[in-house]
Amino acid sequence: MNMNNKRISLQQGTSEKHFPATEESILEVLIAHSVPIKHACQNGTCGICLTPLITGEIDYGSRQPRGLSDKEQAAGYFLPCIAKCKTDIRIGPPKVKVHR
Numbered sequence: 001m002n003m004n005n006k007r008i009s010l011q012q013g014t015s016e017k018h019f020p021a022t023e024e025s026i027l028e029v030l031i032a033h034s035v036p037i038k039h040a041c042q043n044g045t046c047g048i049c050l051t052p053l054i055t056g057e058i059d060y061g062s063r064q065p066r067g068l069s070d071k072e073q074a075a076g077y078f079l080p081c082i083a084k085c086k087t088d089i090r091i092g093p094p095k096v097k098v099h100r
């Protein structure tokens with residue numbers, strides 16, 4: 001087991017799911033665990049993957065969250081397609097509903 005592994009907790013109502021973070025983006029981890037999340041550009045431009053960060057810190061590395069408005073950032077949202085975990089994080093359900 002990798003001791004550096006961070007944990008992503010997805011809070012949905014009163015239930016919570018936990019996923020180990022990987023070297024992939026947080027978006028990739030969510031997709032791998034079948035969490036409904038819309039995505040398109042995967043480079044932080046379109047803003048469609050918008051997700052609330054409840055606790056913890058994420059790291060965009062050298063990438064810029066251009067698809068995130070100041071207002072959204074102030075409200076605690078982040079773009080998981082270009083983000084990795086800096087610490088264990090707790091997130092809410094991605095903002096955009098996926099219609100299947």
Ligand code: FES
Pocket residue numbers: 038039040041042043044045046047048049050067079080081082
């Ligand atoms: S998929 Fe476009 S900003 Fe995340």
